[in-house]
Amino acid sequence: MKRATIKWKIFSFNVFTVGLLLLITAVAFNIFARIYMENQTLNQLRAIAGQVSEETGRRPPPRRTGDERMSVIGPYIALTRAIRRPHSVFSAEVALVDKNMNLLAPYEEFTNESTAFEHDIVSFILSDAEKKGTNEITFTYSGDEYAAIIVPFDYEYISKIIVYTSMEKVKDLQKSINLILLAILLVSALIVTLVSSYLSRKISTPLSKLCKHIRDLSERQFSNRIQIPAEDEILELVNNINNMAEKLETYDKAQKTFMQNVSHELRTPIMSIRSYAEGIRYGVVENDEAVRVILEETNRLTELVEDLIYLSRLDSIEETYHMEYLDFHELLHFCTTRMKAIAKNQGKEICVCLEPESIFMFGDEEKLTRAVTNLLDNSIRYAKSKVILSSRLLNAEVVEFTITDDGPGFDADELEHVFTRFYKGKKGHFGLGLSITKSIIEKHKGTITAENVPTGAVIKVILPVGQGKAAE
Numbered sequence: 111m112k113r114a115t116i117k118w119k120i121f122s123f124n125v126f127t128v129g130l131l132l133l134i135t136a137v138a139f140n141i142f143a144r145i146y147m148e149n150q151t152l153n154q155l156r157a158i159a160g161q162v163s164e165e166t167g168r169r170p171p172p173r174r175t176g177d178e179r180m181s182v183i184g185p186y187i188a189l190t191r192a193i194r195r196p197h198s199v200f201s202a203e204v205a206l207v208d209k210n211m212n213l214l215a216p217y218e219e220f221t222n223e224s225t226a227f228e229h230d231i232v233s234f235i236l237s238d239a240e241k242k243g244t245n246e247i248t249f250t251y252s253g254d255e256y257a258a259i260i261v262p263f264d265y266e267y268i269s270k271i272i273v274y275t276s277m278e279k280v281k282d283l284q285k286s287i288n289l290i291l292l293a294i295l296l297v298s299a300l301i302v303t304l305v306s307s308y309l310s311r312k313i314s315t316p317l318s319k320l321c322k323h324i325r326d327l328s329e330r331q332f333s334n335r336i337q338i339p340a341e342d343e344i345l346e347l348v349n350n351i352n353n354m355a356e357k358l359e360t361y362d363k364a365q366k367t368f369m370q371n372v373s374h375e376l377r378t379p380i381m382s383i384r385s386y387a388e389g390i391r392y393g394v395v396e397n398d399e400a401v402r403v404i405l406e407e408t409n410r411l412t413e414l415v416e417d418l419i420y421l422s423r424l425d426s427i428e429e430t431y432h433m434e435y436l437d438f439h440e441l442l443h444f445c446t447t448r449m450k451a452i453a454k455n456q457g458k459e460i461c462v463c464l465e466p467e468s469i470f471m472f473g474d475e476e477k478l479t480r481a482v483t484n485l486l487d488n489s490i491r492y493a494k495s496k497v498i499l500s501s502r503l504l505n506a507e508v509v510e511f512t513i514t515d516d517g518p519g520f521d522a523d524e525l526e527h528v529f530t531r532f533y534k535g536k537k538g539h540f541g542l543g544l545s546i547t548k549s550i551i552e553k554h555k556g557t558i559t560a561e562n563v564p565t566g567a568v569i570k571v572i573l574p575v576g577q578g579k580a581a582e
Contacts, residue, residue, distance in 0.1 A: 111131050117314035124306035125299075132295050136288075147280045147472045151257045157275045158202055159261040202275040205232045233262065235272055254278055272327060314346050320351060332359030364530070365548050375414055379407035405544040417542040420480075431474040431553060438471050438478075438509060438575065439464045439501060445482040445498055453490050453497065460486070463500040469509050471575040473554055481550040484543035485569055490519035492567065507576045512568055519562040 205213055205228060213229050231251055235258045238249050245260040258274035314340045323336050332355050336348050339502045386403050389395030446460050453460050493515035501511035520528060529548040551558045556573040 117310045120313055121405050124309065125303055128302040128306070129299060133297060136291055136295060138406060139291060140284070140288065144280075147279075147284065148257060151275060151277065151280060152259060153273065154261040155202060155246075155257065156157075158204070158273050158444070159271055160257060174337055201226070202273055205272040205274075206263075206268050207232065207236070207270040207272060211236055211269075231256075231274070232272055235274060248277070255281065258544045298473070313344075316348070320347065323351065323355075327355055327358060330362060332356075334361060372418070376411065379411040379414075382407045410539035414542075417546065422545060431477065433472050433474060435470060436473055436475050436478075437475070438469045438573070439467060441475060441478055442482060442499060442501060442511065445479055445486060449483065449486040449490065454488065454575070458490055458493055458495055458497065460490075461496060461498045463498065465502045469501070469503060469575055471509065471573060473573075474550075477550045481547040484547045485571075488543055489513050489515040489517075489569070494566075503575070504572070507574055508571065508572055510572050514563070514566060515570045516566040519567040520560060522562075525560065525562070529558065 120253045207213060209314070213232050234249070234251055235247070239245060239247050239258075239260055245262075246258075248255065250256070255277035256274055258272060258279055260269045260273045261273070263269065263271045263314050283313060320340055323334065326334060335352050335355065336347050338344070383404050386395060386400040390397055390400050442464060443462070446462050450460050486497065494517055496516050498514045499511065501509060502516075504510050529544050551571055551573070554573055557569060558569065560567065560569050562568070
């Protein structure tokens with residue numbers, strides 16, 4: 111597994127996170143287990159001391175003989191019975207102390223054992239308890255850990271009972287628990303490693319396939335579609351990339367068609383200009399006719415190039431829209447006035463119906479004028495005798511204007527491609543004007559559609575008005 115891959119990153123992150131959690135769990139468990147065991151040990155020592163007090167209280171006071179050792183036999187026997195009861199697995203030691211803090215029991219003659227260690231540790235317990243100001247202590251003595259409890263006890267010569275025990279068994283128990291915990295952690299770590307490897311592979315595999323597919327797209331291989339068994343965000347990403355590939359394929363085909371059509375449209379006027387220029391050179395055509403054709407073809411070529419440049423500029427991110435508050439109906443009147451002369455020359459008329467007289471909106475006057483002029487020019491070209499431009503408010507925020515002609519309408523199979531860029535219809539015209547119009551309308555947050563009616567074709571445009579803000 112390469113360290114630079116997302117699979118490795120996901121895998122290592124999961125392992126690190128789970129490992130850290132397991133480590134924190136182990137440390138926290140040890141700390142709380144230690145505190146719990148110490149508290150339980152002290153509780154058991156309290157229970158032993160309480161048992162001693164109870165056993166001693168049941169006994170009548172001994173006869174005073176002047177021998178302190180004989181006076182402590184009863185309590186000491188009670189202590190011995192108490193620590194032999196099944197309080198816990200810990201073995202406790204007891205000691206009786208007189209009012210002068212001298213050890214009364216155990217003593218050597220009574221136990222047949224040396225009491226030097228007991229004297230030393232009892233003295234240490236009394237001293238450490240006095241320093242700490244408490245009767246319940248844990249301490250380290252001769253390298254071993256102990257817990258002790260000191261109980262005041264008023265019985266003949268006895269002033270205090272000391273019950274203490276070594277914590278070594280607690281440490282041994284904790285070691286055993288740690289070994290079990292370590293085994294559990296190792297098994298858990300193994301399971302986590304396997305699960306992390308599976309999850310990282312499940313996440314990275316679709317991404318690797320997506321990367322390969324994107325490389326294919328960069329090499330213009332649009333036909334393949336991604337088929338990955340995925341879900342949630344990965345599935346959404348796959349669908350989006352497939353949609354992008356489909357659109358890129360459509361755009362690529364359209365661009366190729368455009369290049370073919372543009373080359374043809376550019377070549378036709380150029381060939382005409384060249385032919386008439388050679389005719390003038392060799393004197394095979396009349397100069398006046400040749401000049402007229404050359405000027406017409408030059409104008410046609412100029413218009414085509416300007417349309418291409420204008421369309422490319424509209425798509426450029428550098429192209430800015432100079433938005434201003436304008437009277438949209440006044441703009442429509444201006445456009446129809448300009449186009450009426452062209453329509454009249456072709457024996458056609460333009461009728462205008464605007465309600466109300468003025469409608470104000472935010473827009474780029476120059477670009478909206480270009481869009482409306484393109485629509486009127488297209489309708490005049492195909493109309494038989496009449497073009498109708500009408501506009502009305504749909505509501506306080508939207509205006510709708512339509513341009514209707516009495517021509518043959520759009521071919522059924524070409525209707526959906528009317529505004530498609532680079533599309534060339536059967537009648538041989540490009541549709542760059544309508545593509546430019548669509549781009550301008552959409553930048554103004556509007557919509558444009560085309561349809562056929564019994565009397566001809568209708569182009570419908572809807573734009574926001576009032577304080578509506580268009581794209582900048």
